[in-house]
Amino acid sequence: MQVQSMFFKESASKKLNDAVLQKAMKKAKSKFVDGRAASVATIDNWEDIRTHAAALRDRVIANLDAYLIEFEKNAIRRGSVVHWAETAEEANAIIVEIARKNAVKTVTKSKSMVSEEISLNDALEAAGVKVLETDLGEYILQLAKEPPSHIVAPAVHKSKEQVAALFVAHHHKPLLTDISAMTREAREELRAHFLAADMGISGANFVIAETGTTLTVTNEGNADMVTTIPRIHCVITGIEKVIPTLEDFATLIRLLPRSAIGQSIANYLTLTTGVKQANEQEGPEQMHIVLVDAGRTKLLGDDMQSMLRCIRCGACMNHCPVYQNVGGHAYGWVYPGPMGSVLTPTYVGIENAGDLPNAATFCGECQVVCPVKIPLPDLMRKLREKQFDLHLRPFSERFAIQVWAFFVKRPVLYSFASRMGARLAAWMGGREKLIHKLPGIDGWTDGRDMPAPEGKTFKELYRKKYASRKTNP
């Protein structure tokens, strides 16, 4: 997917004024935030599980090579073919080649964010392969020709009415108003394709080293159809998704659906281990697993490494006050919210990420809800440090920091300057004691007044009032 993150501010501004989006975001917030809170409250050792899961993910990442090789060995043992892709282009080329070799005409796909990263659908379509998204949200977006705006609920930004209109335009059936009727209609549309597809492509929430299993968590069961019906199953996932054992999955699955949408367990856990064996009725004849790097190894040994713990639950964005107000598209790439503000600069380059590391008040909600305890605000601050060191922020901002720095380090000058500042601003506030416009901080005064200072600084008042007191301890 093309990176548009440079335009975060402009894009966010549009989204703030998009009434349909605003309504959708309000609805989503209560569903995700309240849902998570209620479901987490039922677990008495939630914090222990988080701590355990964070350590587990850290252990995997510290030994990523070893676990990946173990996974590869066990996957091959079960008849899968494992492919390694260092870049997005390589990953696309591998999958296009699999399709070409096997004369694949049609593909059904269950949700995969990695495939969004690398624009897999475009690559396949360019090679003459028809791709059909089968996750309901992704299907809607495929009809609307839009990228997902959320990693778990990709079409969360769309209203029911917008979806109904899309269905009328593409299904050529009467307008529906009821969500379950709309879901049924989509299911009917998809069914024939499920049965006819030559290849199924799925993502993976985890891949398991000890068994060579790939694992998909869904609520619609579409991944079951995608992974078992077509003669070829292709899994595409990031290399960081490996976990050691099925038991570790048992831990992580306690966290994932609860953090994501407040569900104690997802409706479908689809585990696929290799091709159809001699004594089995179902399953693909070929299974390909494409393990994608596309920037991930850059995080290893870097101060961003803990980001690789991420299990893509979406809780950080669901709780982020910035995301809640602007939605996912504003972030300009595949991953929105706090995790996106870290992943986009680290995967596609900090120089392409614009304001993303600054799109946070550091309120800390993301860190509190992250099931694998990723210190997202700290990571964003580290990215700001990189931006600062690389001179990637606007001159005016650097200049302002330098001026500020000059004064705060020199108490005498600082006292003098702040006394002047306080007087000037108090005067500007007038009788109302409100400043309506303050050049240089238009970002503030465009939408808010600035309550004026009292007029004298604490320091000077203190000195006057307690002239006799020592001011040094």
Added chain:
Amino acid sequence: MKVGLFVTCLVDLVRPNIGFATLKLLEDAGCEVVFPSEQTCCGQPGYNSGARELSQELARKVLAEFKDCDYVVAPSGSCSGQVKIHYVQDLFRDSPDAVERKEFEKLSAKWFELSDFLVNVLKIKSLPAQFSGNVTYHDSCAGLREIGIKQQPRELLAKTGCTLTEMNDAEKCCGFGGTFSIKLGEISTRMADNKCVNIAVTGADAMVGGDLGCLLNIEGRLRRQGDKKTRVYHFAEVLAGMTDSAM
């Protein structure tokens, strides 16, 4: 007990009343309060803008200023989080100077946010000030999530006799976020807006909080929208009975 007062750069510049209210509360409780006059800022604006070395320099300055105090108290959860958490866990975590690291750990341990200090160190029983209004309390993010300020200000406010009506999403960020409020002003304003709506629903006469940044942000949005009525106070002003001189 020698208590150092860190008023914060915002209070010094914009609303000294909060500083004097803090001073009064501490002195009324019997503390010997000292005010190191060279203090400027804890360094947070630079720290959160990516100016790491500069924020380390300022941290050292703060350390030196309060070396001889038994405690340091600040009427801000945000600056307190900076000193208690970020100095130690980030800025000097990997410092090769073990002595300095220890010093910062000591500073962290003796540094308190005002309400936390009043409740958990001084364990004050009563307050002379009475406040009869209907108030609602906004939890500032850093205070809440970094250093656990939640019940302390509420407990203290209850002693003044005021009625506390909790707003929806009291723990939600008001959108201030330091320089965020200027860099991404439009988003920041919307967040402040959401806060104002939640305040209005409570019907409170006054919105009380513990960080001047948030207070300026919320008050600024209230006034811009034409609400001249809802008062906005730091809890120190309410507790010290000094709301008259506040805005």
